Amino acid sequence: MTFDALGLSDSVLRAVAETGYTEPTPIQEKAIPTMLMGRDMVGLAQTGTGKTAGFTLPMIDILAAGRAKARMPRSLILEPTRELAAQVAESFEKYGKYNRLNHALLIGGESFDGQDKLLDRGVDVLIATPGRLLDQVERGKVLLRNVKVFVIDEADRMLDMGFIPDIEQIVKLLTPMRQTVLFSATMPTEIRRLADTYLINPKEIAVTKSATTAITITDLVTIVQEREKRQTLRKIILSEDVNSALVFCNRKRDVDVLKKSLSRHGFNASALHGDLAQETRVATLEAFREGKITLLVASDVAARGLDIPDVSHVFNFDVPYNPDDYVHRIGRTGRAGKSGRAITIATPEDAKLLSAVERVIGRKIQRLDEAGAEIAGEIEDGTVNDDQSLDRSRKPRKYPDREQRSVDKTDRRKAIPKQATDKPVIGMGDHVPAFLQRHPHRKVG
Numbered sequence: 001m002t003f004d005a006l007g008l009s010d011s012v013l014r015a016v017a018e019t020g021y022t023e024p025t026p027i028q029e030k031a032i033p034t035m036l037m038g039r040d041m042v043g044l045a046q047t048g049t050g051k052t053a054g055f056t057l058p059m060i061d062i063l064a065a066g067r068a069k070a071r072m073p074r075s076l077i078l079e080p081t082r083e084l085a086a087q088v089a090e091s092f093e094k095y096g097k098y099n100r101l102n103h104a105l106l107i108g109g110e111s112f113d114g115q116d117k118l119l120d121r122g123v124d125v126l127i128a129t130p131g132r133l134l135d136q137v138e139r140g141k142v143l144l145r146n147v148k149v150f151v152i153d154e155a156d157r158m159l160d161m162g163f164i165p166d167i168e169q170i171v172k173l174l175t176p177m178r179q180t181v182l183f184s185a186t187m188p189t190e191i192r193r194l195a196d197t198y199l200i201n202p203k204e205i206a207v208t209k210s211a212t213t214a215i216t217i218t219d220l221v222t223i224v225q226e227r228e229k230r231q232t233l234r235k236i237i238l239s240e241d242v243n244s245a246l247v248f249c250n251r252k253r254d255v256d257v258l259k260k261s262l263s264r265h266g267f268n269a270s271a272l273h274g275d276l277a278q279e280t281r282v283a284t285l286e287a288f289r290e291g292k293i294t295l296l297v298a299s300d301v302a303a304r305g306l307d308i309p310d311v312s313h314v315f316n317f318d319v320p321y322n323p324d325d326y327v328h329r330i331g332r333t334g335r336a337g338k339s340g341r342a343i344t345i346a347t348p349e350d351a352k353l354l355s356a357v358e359r360v361i362g363r364k365i366q367r368l369d370e371a372g373a374e375i376a377g378e379i380e381d382g383t384v385n386d387d388q389s390l391d392r393s394r395k396p397r398k399y400p401d402r403e404q405r406s407v408d409k410t411d412r413r414k415a416i417p418k419q420a421t422d423k424p425v426i427g428m429g430d431h432v433p434a435f436l437q438r439h440p441h442r443k444v445g
Helices: 010-019 026-036 051-062 082-095 112-121 130-138 155-160 164-171 189-198 226-239 252-264 278-289 323-330 348-361 369-377 402-415
Strands: 041-044 075-078 103-106 125-128 149-152 179-184 203-206 217-223 245-248 269-272 295-298 313-316 340-346
Touching: 010 051, 010 082, 026 041, 026 051, 026 179, 026 203, 041 051, 051 075, 051 082, 051 149, 051 179, 075 130, 075 164, 082 103, 082 125, 082 278, 103 112, 103 130, 112 130, 125 130, 130 164, 155 164, 155 179, 155 189, 155 323, 164 189, 179 189, 226 252, 226 313, 226 340, 252 269, 252 295, 269 278, 313 323, 323 340, 323 348, 340 348
Parallel strands: 041 179, 041 203, 075 125, 075 149, 103 125, 149 179, 217 340, 245 295, 245 313, 269 295, 313 340
Antiparallel strands: none
């Protein structure tokens, strides 16, 4: 099937053709006609399958007729992170180039003044993160009663980040006469409840089993000791044909530590996490897209929906705490039919987390036992690991072990020359103080 058979307008088809796409993905093939019919919809598909175009393309045609009013957007798209929101805005610019639609991006870290000016002019498409949208609503800068199309993207990530109460508050501000579309890679119970509550007779589209990984991705795991993880990562990177790679850590503070370690060993690495300023995050992502950065060490802020087509590898420096995040992390590679490799570095203590991941994806991840042993064996014996100072999981011991201390103490006693006199040492000089020689019950004077 081609895009021509989906019912899209000539202007949208022209923009799509200029991007080089000729055939829709399975989620686009099913979602686009459903949205054009005006039905509520739940789209369930693994990450990297083209969900963004699945709702941006029909929305352009739906909104083609009509005009936006000041502070009253005609459509609303909620995204869990700033990066995803910015990516959706880029999609509207790319696919809506032949349609006169205005869009505004409401995300944290940006000036309110610039966003206020866009809202005052009127926007057809409002793309926002829940927190900043509610801030603008409270300031009286946004009225949502004119929203005709409402999209909740990456709903399961919204759940993980605690945004469900915010979404419920936002939905109460919308008119009941709207089309609501929910996209998610997984469908936990809470998201199912959200869909049953706020969508009217939705059509459910599931192009693949929930929480499965793309067949274009080869994923492996190696088991090493905690102290060997950084050296193992470096050995794997050098042994793989890495074009560009994402390296995921569970904690933001570990992102900076690992980035410094990789840079110190000569790797072209940068860091991405939620504590960085928005302009820094945008600049870092752009440099990674352009190939100026080879290794992007990131927290899970980069695990959802970021469309960077040429990522050849994903390295999980930590096994994710949430097993669903494994699907999203490795989904950054192997996109648009390209092959990709994902390698996880686990420790023996990660056994439960790894088992949870394998239960979610429904299969056992192939072990990299031989490669892992070879890599670990290449670590130089007897050398000081310069990562040791950065490894908070273990502290260098200040003293030898107890047995060695006992031996050393005995040796030191043997080395002390014997006193020249047999006079006992009292401990307060060569004489006993007078007050210690007094009888405790004898009266003085």
